[in-house]
Amino acid sequence: MECCSDFVCMEEIIGRCDKTYMPYRVFFVSKPSRSTCPTCENKWFTFNGSCYLIQLNLTTFYEAVNICYSHGASLVHVDDKAENDFIKALLRNAVYQDYWIGMTENRHIWRYYDTKKTVTFYDWEQGEPDHRNENEHCAIFGNTINYHWADVVCDSHRMFVCEKSISVDVNLCVAGRDKTSTAFWPRLLSVK
Numbered sequence: 001m002e003c004c005s006d007f008v009c010m011e012e013i014i015g016r017c018d019k020t021y022m023p024y025r026v027f028f029v030s031k032p033s034r035s036t037c038p039t040c041e042n043k044w045f046t047f048n049g050s051c052y053l054i055q056l057n058l059t060t061f062y063e064a065v066n067i068c069y070s071h072g073a074s075l076v077h078v079d080d081k082a083e084n085d086f087i088k089a090l091l092r093n094a095v096y097q098d099y100w101i102g103m104t105e106n107r108h109i110w111r112y113y114d115t116k117k118t119v120t121f122y123d124w125e126q127g128e129p130d131h132r133n134e135n136e137h138c139a140i141f142g143n144t145i146n147y148h149w150a151d152v153v154c155d156s157h158r159m160f161v162c163e164k165s166i167s168v169d170v171n172l173c174v175a176g177r178d179k180t181s182t183a184f185w186p187r188l189l190s191v192k
């Protein structure tokens with residue numbers, strides 16, 4: 001279950017979001033799973049505040065960037081081990097191929113392509129990045145290396161994953177998604 005961005009997930013099983021209103025403390029409880037708050041669109045996977053779309057077309061790095069952009073998303077960022085594990089699990093269940101990661105290298109420093117921020121988490125395959133011929137400025141999850149990372153030529157063709165934040169209309173969230181089903185409307189459990 002995903003709570004709205006400014007809500008805190010209290011209980012995954014029953015689907016409870018909590019928000020502290022000053023001076024009131026209000027709990028909203030609604031139907032477990034998808035209807036509690038908006039989650040990702042159809043075909044997008046949800047994880048920790050982001051939505052992920054696996055793209056099964058083979059494109060260059062820059063084509064992949066543009067296609068993600070057209071979806072209001074970025075080529076995937078991998079911020080930590082948990083996110084890396086999540087994405088690798090997705091890829092193992094997708095097509096057996098390499099997938100772009102949204103970062104590029106310059107003078108052996110890796111930065112996210114869109115934000116230009118230095119990358120802090122890596123999952124390189126042993127011996128990677130090898131900067132072969134000083135011509136490998138992009139990175140992939142490699143299918144032959146159990147989806148560890150490798151640097152490759154940006155003009156090569158790979159599949160890719162787009163990522164965007166879950167965008168939330170808080171009013172929609174409070175009202176619940178199933179507006180026609182009053183049984184699942186949020187209930188005010190306690191005020192003050």
Ligand SMILES: [Ca+2]
Binds near residue numbers: 151152
């Ligand atoms: Ca390499």
